[in-house]
Amino acid sequence: MRTLIVDDERHARAEIRYMLSTHSHVNVVGEAENSDQALEMIRRLEPQLLFLDIQLQGDTGFDLLARLTAPQPKIIFTTAYSEFALRAFQVNALDYLVKPVKAALLNEALLRAMATCQPSTADPGDTEHPQGTDTAQLKLTADDRVFIRDDTSCWFLPIRDIVLLEAEGNYTRVHCSRAKPLISKTLNALEERLPESLFFRANRSQIINLTCIEAMENWFSGNLKARLNGGLEVEISRRQATLFRQRKSL
Numbered sequence: 001m002r003t004l005i006v007d008d009e010r011h012a013r014a015e016i017r018y019m020l021s022t023h024s025h026v027n028v029v030g031e032a033e034n035s036d037q038a039l040e041m042i043r044r045l046e047p048q049l050l051f052l053d054i055q056l057q058g059d060t061g062f063d064l065l066a067r068l069t070a071p072q073p074k075i076i077f078t079t080a081y082s083e084f085a086l087r088a089f090q091v092n093a094l095d096y097l098v099k100p101v102k103a104a105l106l107n108e109a110l111l112r113a114m115a116t117c118q119p120s121t122a123d124p125g126d127t128e129h130p131q132g133t134d135t136a137q138l139k140l141t142a143d144d145r146v147f148i149r150d151d152t153s154c155w156f157l158p159i160r161d162i163v164l165l166e167a168e169g170n171y172t173r174v175h176c177s178r179a180k181p182l183i184s185k186t187l188n189a190l191e192e193r194l195p196e197s198l199f200f201r202a203n204r205s206q207i208i209n210l211t212c213i214e215a216m217e218n219w220f221s222g223n224l225k226a227r228l229n230g231g232l233e234v235e236i237s238r239r240q241a242t243l244f245r246q247r248k249s250l
Contacts (some may be wrong), residue, residue, distance in 0.1 A: 001027065001046045002049070003027060003029065003049045004032065004045065004049070005017060005051045006050060006064070007033065007053040007078065012099065015100075016032070016078060019106055025110075026110065030047075031246065049113050051078050052077055052078065053079055055081070061079075073104060075088075076093065076095045076096075076113065078099060078101055079098065082156070086154055091205050095112060142159065142198045144158075146156060149183070150183060153179070153181065162176055163232060164208055164234065166206050167187040167205040171183065172186065172187050190207070200244065201237045201240060202234050202239070208226055208228060214229060224241040
């Protein structure tokens with residue numbers, strides 16, 4: 001992937017370049033410190049991927065995007081300001097990385113970029129990230145932040161803040177410390193993306209965050225009952241209770 005780094009701080013550009021140097025599929029074709037410079041380099045170098053800071057000299061990364069014509073490179077924002085996350089996703093950014101950027105989150109962002117920037121000359125036998133991969137199906141990690149939106153509000157929060165996911169028909173209620181949004185994805189679809197080290201399927205309709213368990217007790221018919229943060233109680237079915245004991249017992 002031809003990649004351009006746009007940031008008005010030299011050390012920030014150097015840090016991103018260094019982190020990208022370990023990825024053989026990334027070719028950093030240049031660096032820019034302001035919108036005018038970036039616009040000229042985008043037109044001349046045609047990068048596929050842009051690492052873009054929010055605050056630039058004289059304007060913002062959003063101002064730069066407004067000046068671009070199609071086809072535009074894919075965008076990964078890198079910024080010290082978490083409050084611009086919603087606006088970033090409204091302009092279809094692939095990811096939003098808060099400085100200092102963590103290597104694990106950068107790797108996840110690059111996976112999303114690879115899935116959408118596959119070159120047409122890719123080896124047809126390469127099935128690791130095939131052409132047309134649905135980025136929504138990429139596995140999340142315990143260190144990821146997730147964008148959650150319901151009909152009235154939205155959140156960009158660490159995945160660790162999710163206490164419980166609960167099926168409501170073809171929708172899922174997401175219990176967080178600050179809200180309980182209802183999102184239009186099934187529990188089974190969400191389970192495929194969740195990190196197994198952090199989440200556990202308690203029964204047909206509920207998935208719990210293992211780090212949010214405050215207490216556990218034996219329950220009827222070989223079941224278990226978990227008491228979670230915020231006073232939530234979830235019954236773990238007999239089958240899942242057996243699996244839980246097998247995985248988590250000393």
